[in-house]
Amino acid sequence: MAVRPIRIYGDPVLREKSRPVGDAAEALRLLAEDLVDTMFDAEGVGLAAPQVGEPVRMYVVNLGAIAPELFLDRRGPSLEGEPEHLVLVNPRVVKREGAQTGDEGCLSFPDLYEKVTRPEVVRVEATDLDGRPIEIEGSGLLARVLDHEYDHLEGVLFIDRLSKLRQQFIRGKLRKLKESGQAD
Numbered sequence: 526m527a528v529r530p531i532r533i534y535g536d537p538v539l540r541e542k543s544r545p546v547g548d549a550a551e552a553l554r555l556l557a558e559d560l561v562d563t564m565f566d567a568e569g570v571g572l573a574a575p576q577v578g579e580p581v582r583m584y585v586v587n588l589g590a591i592a593p594e595l596f597l598d599r600r601g602p603s604l605e606g607e608p609e610h611l612v613l614v615n616p617r618v619v620k621r622e623g624a625q626t627g628d629e630g631c632l633s634f635p636d637l638y639e640k641v642t643r644p645e646v647v648r649v650e651a652t653d654l655d656g657r658p659i660e661i662e663g664s665g666l667l668a669r670v671l672d673h674e675y676d677h678l679e680g681v682l683f684i685d686r687l688s689k690l691r692q693q694f695i696r697g698k699l700r701k702l703k704e705s706g707q708a709d
């Protein structure tokens with residue numbers, strides 16, 4: 526169990542396309558534990574493996590931070606009871622519906638919050654660390670997190686979802702972040 530440094534915008538690992546997870550080796554369990562510890566330490570709602578420097582297809586969600594009514598469907602042993610967090614291995618987005626616009630941030634962009642439009646409903650299929658299937662469908666914040674974290678696995682960052690005009694407007698902030706990210 527360990528809290529790892531979170532990679533900041535400008536770190537090239539955030540732009541990599543993550544590779545699929547093969548057998549759930551011990552190293553993956555340790556990575557999942559570290560992701561969970563790091564997410565809770567940073568008080569995040571979600572965290573993807575590339576954000577701690579590992580470009581593999583895995584992310585975690587802080588379920589305790591999400592209102593119960595936003596869970597539209599949840600299936601799989603790791604979603605039974607009231608788990609505090611969820612580990613999604615090799616996730617695939619199988620549904621995106623509607624649209625919502627709201628404030629969004631990212632642990633790889635300290636102190637940057639922007640209005641981002643995302644689907645209102647998102648459904649993800651994945652497996653847990655034991656290879657057992659997970660299905661989760663959510664709206665509102667849950668949909669936003671599922672989609673945002675999935676983007677990380679594709680090397681896509683939330684600023685990419687802003688208008689070109691807005692990207693221009695915050696370019697000074699982004700430049701400063703990038704310099705700090707590359708300095709690490």
Ligand SMILES: [Zn+2]
Binds near residue numbers: 631633673677
């Ligand atoms: Zn993020």
